[in-house]
Amino acid sequence: MSENSHETVSVDFTVGIGDESFQAKAVVPAGQCNLTQLLPVIQAIEDSFIAEVTAQISEAGLHVSCKAGCGACCRQMVPLSIFEAEALTNWIRSLPEERQQELAQRFHQALLKLAAGGLIERMVTEDWLAETESARKLVLDYFYQRVPCPFLEDESCSIHSIRPLICREYLVSSSPEHCADPAKLQVAPIRLPLNFSRILNAVGAMVEDDSRGWIPLVFLFAWMKSGAHPGDAISGTGPAVLYEFVKCMSEAKPRGTTDS
Template structure:
């Protein structure tokens, strides 16, 4: 298990600072449309083997930058985003986690203090048990003969999960105990309605922001393409058990520059598709 940096995100105007030798670094350009602006920068990648988990820190940094720009854009269009550190109003919703994030979060749980680690793992077990006790979620049908919209099916699963009322296992006394390594879905979830509307009982009144593209979706696609599998998404409470089952996958490596080039290509593709759909 390595938690040292394999890559750094350097946004335009920032100093070049990496924790690895520049002699062994590959630079990958970023040029992304984010609302009315262009996000430019580079990802500097160490030329060594890397696993899917190694992409996650850069993905988080990028997600945080997009979140910052989303808040600015909302303000410029007269809307307010009340989401902030310390608000846990949405922490009983279903949090989908990509395979690279599961691998990374598991590694990060391994290095927290043993006593806290025991509590965290026990909270994951309790939350998983509550979900299993609630029975299976509604099965998505997709748009088929019934004419059901896939988004309706996703909404049905989200409603099912919210009705179970299971606390996120990383939530303690209404505070996220893993704020620095919280899933990207949590970073991308921003509302323009009042925080009290986020409580599951009032979920229908929530107004969500529309991100320019989804980094959690990009990570899901990266894992699928690297491993030649379908895109997977894990409910956060099942992350530790899913990681145990997929132990060998977590250890697999690729040349880091190849992995990051693929990640950046996927983000550019998602961004272009979103712009095309909006045009």
């Protein structure tokens, strides 16, 4: 590492999203880093993007009903980008051995329950994020196994500050009790014009052959054994790595648009 490795630089940028634009400021390392190491910056940018969107919709009378202590949605399948998998791997390995064992046991129990429900093979072979009837059925079948996310403790996220992008993006304006049974179609999700999680997944699919760019979060401990370091595929100075991500944001189609 260079002696300047702790120096940072402030970057201002604007991203066009359909007819709208989003202005952001980020503080990134001045020296070398990779995409996984830049995740805290991307999380902070997404948090301010979500804050801006939710402020806009609240002017229109819609309010986010999600609150701390409500973990109803934390029984859904969570697609985790491979960069976030790498960051969580580094974080887990920094924990005391006893805590690592506790988490490993929770992930194991979750997999056992999913296997008993006959879901593991479908999770491996089907694209959960596809907008197809079979993907929707798989998502519901997973939910009705009622397997809590292994990071859920006392109905709160135990990794809240470093939780995956997709968890930050899942917001509803409907009453929390509706989240306990999504099949009744009473959940009113708040649609963000852009999902950073999907952008990271797409970058992951680009840098890793034969990969969707994401894994089911519940597979994290199995993935950790691969020793993969996908973040290294996109490395450079902090501004250069951020530029690569922002470029992908600009190229992403806003939600609700289709190819002409």
